[in-house]
Amino acid sequence: MANPKSEILQQLKRDILTLVLKPGSILSETALSERFEISRTPLRDVLKQLELENYIDVYPKKGNLVSYIDLDSVEQIIYLRSTLEKELIKDLALQMPLKGTLELNRIVALQEQVMDRDDAHEAFLELDDAFHHTLFTLTGREFLWNLIQQCNVHYIRYRRLHLLKRDKLEALLQEHRRLLDCIEHRDLDSVDRLVMQHLRGDIHAKYLQENFAEYIQS
Amino acid sequence: MANPKSEILQQLKRDILTLVLKPGSILSETALSERFEISRTPLRDVLKQLELENYIDVYPKKGNLVSYIDLDSVEQIIYLRSTLEKELIKDLALQMPLKGTLELNRIVALQEQVMDRDDAHEAFLELDDAFHHTLFTLTGREFLWNLIQQCNVHYIRYRRLHLLKRDKLEALLQEHRRLLDCIEHRDLDSVDRLVMQHLRGDIHAKYLQENFAEYIQS
DNA sequence: TGCCGTCATCTTGTATACAAGAATGATTTA
DNA sequence: TAAATCATTCTTGTATACAAGATGACGGCA
Numbered sequence: 001m002a003n004p005k006s007e008i009l010q011q012l013k014r015d016i017l018t019l020v021l022k023p024g025s026i027l028s029e030t031a032l033s034e035r036f037e038i039s040r041t042p043l044r045d046v047l048k049q050l051e052l053e054n055y056i057d058v059y060p061k062k063g064n065l066v067s068y069i070d071l072d073s074v075e076q077i078i079y080l081r082s083t084l085e086k087e088l089i090k091d092l093a094l095q096m097p098l099k100g101t102l103e104l105n106r107i108v109a110l111q112e113q114v115m116d117r118d119d120a121h122e123a124f125l126e127l128d129d130a131f132h133h134t135l136f137t138l139t140g141r142e143f144l145w146n147l148i149q150q151c152n153v154h155y156i157r158y159r160r161l162h163l164l165k166r167d168k169l170e171a172l173l174q175e176h177r178r179l180l181d182c183i184e185h186r187d188l189d190s191v192d193r194l195v196m197q198h199l200r201g202d203i204h205a206k207y208l209q210e211n212f213a214e215y216i217q218s
Numbered sequence: 219m220a221n222p223k224s225e226i227l228q229q230l231k232r233d234i235l236t237l238v239l240k241p242g243s244i245l246s247e248t249a250l251s252e253r254f255e256i257s258r259t260p261l262r263d264v265l266k267q268l269e270l271e272n273y274i275d276v277y278p279k280k281g282n283l284v285s286y287i288d289l290d291s292v293e294q295i296i297y298l299r300s301t302l303e304k305e306l307i308k309d310l311a312l313q314m315p316l317k318g319t320l321e322l323n324r325i326v327a328l329q330e331q332v333m334d335r336d337d338a339h340e341a342f343l344e345l346d347d348a349f350h351h352t353l354f355t356l357t358g359r360e361f362l363w364n365l366i367q368q369c370n371v372h373y374i375r376y377r378r379l380h381l382l383k384r385d386k387l388e389a390l391l392q393e394h395r396r397l398l399d400c401i402e403h404r405d406l407d408s409v410d411r412l413v414m415q416h417l418r419g420d421i422h423a424k425y426l427q428e429n430f431a432e433y434i435q436s
Numbered sequence: 437t438g439c440c441g442t443c444a445t446c447t448t449g450t451a452t453a454c455a456a457g458a459a460t461g462a463t464t465t466a
Numbered sequence: 467t468a469a470a471t472c473a474t475t476c477t478t479g480t481a482t483a484c485a486a487g488a489t490g491a492c493g494g495c496a
Contacts, residue, residue: 277448
């Protein structure tokens with residue numbers, strides 16, 4: 001292991017994003033320092049970063065709580081991503097590097113493959129991320145992708161909960177196919193509608209509030 | 219003073235953004251702890267935050283340097299902001315709260331007033347920020363504005379250097395007026411072109427590289 | 437002269453003792 | 467019995483001593 005701090009950071013992030021650590025859970029400095037066999041000082045660095053990326057809320061002299069899902073920021077991130085990605089897709093439709101089409105098709109093909117696996121949801125979510133990430137890398141907007149990741153903790157958990165119940169993997173896959181069609185056939189006019197449908201089509205705050213109220217920010 | 223840490227953070231941020239602390243300057247923990255009469259531990263918290271918001275680069279066991287201006291991320295932030303803000307303006311054109319028009323007009327009027335002052339640049343930049351900030355608050359996108367602020371250190375310094383030489387305050391003010399016109403007359407078709415001109419019209423990387431090479435990232 | 441190794445002294449990174457606010461529960465008092 | 471107060475024991479916040487990597491200067495040596 002190269003750097004224990006980044007290992008711990010990655011693990012805590014993963015546990016929070018996958019809801020292994022539920023919103024409201026307490027992350028005590030002393031408990032974590034014993035668990036990871038490291039002193040409180042480097043551990044506080046990790047917690048500081050988790051705080052700045054909204055994974056936890058720090059209540060001075062009281063404790064650190066895993067943040068509750070903030071539906072307002074989820075809505076705004078979806079607005080940001082849909083606005084941005086429909087622009088990216090139009091850019092790609094006008095000037096797409098060859099390897100780009102190959103890469104996106106490869107991802108969609110993989111998504112078809114994992115549909116029947118036991119851990120379909122898990123694998124599908126990862127590939128969905130890969131698809132959108134590729135849109136950013138192909139247009140040279142890696143910086144913006146990283147920026148979005150920095151505030152993505154609410155959206156990622158929201159999507160995970162949302163997908164748990166309503167099985168719409170097939171629909172999402174179909175939408176990816178349609179977006180690829182737009183790029184390959186330079187069909188700029190359909191992009192806006194498709195992106196809106198793909199990213200904003202499934203905002204059902206009420207569903208989450210009814211079924212996962214204990215995870216939601218008041 | 220409520221919290222010394224946030225005071226120190228704000229002051230260092232301000233010094234870096236206004237180029238009082240030049241890119242490449244060293245921020246030593248011990249020097250700062252003596253200057254602010256505080257121990258290294260809380261000071262490291264401040265430096266950690268500056269690092270995560272790209273104000274400084276940390277070289278382990280060597281030192282902390284004020285970051286150089288990264289022109290690539292400047293370009294991407296401008297892309298992000300122009301894409302986002304032209305959408306916001308269209309939203310406002312379709313449904314503008316009354317107080318919104320008043321507030322934006324008030325800011326533009328203030329900009330006219332400060333044009334002749336000695337510190338015109340300083341005051342104008344602040345009001346320019348206020349204008350764009352208002353676009354976000356009126357549409358309920360405060361979260362996105364804050365997100366952009368988190369990675370704005372390169373863009374803010376870029377714009378400051380850029381405005382130093384080419385005196386285009388009058389042009390910027392005129393563009394604000396035109397954008398307001400679009401909103402008030404629901405002229406959606408002109409928005410894209412105007413926003414592009416306003417935010418992206420003045421990307422002159424070469425000018426900066428020639429005149430401020432010592433501030434630019436290699 | 438030129439090169440190499442050692443050491444002194446910077447830097448940040450870590451561990452730990454102590455300070456101080458917050459919460460909980462017990463004890464005392466009305 | 468109920469309420470209030472105090473003390474205990476959590477929590478994080480701070481100061482500081484020490485560890486360890488990086489750097490540069492100095493001196494020895496070929």
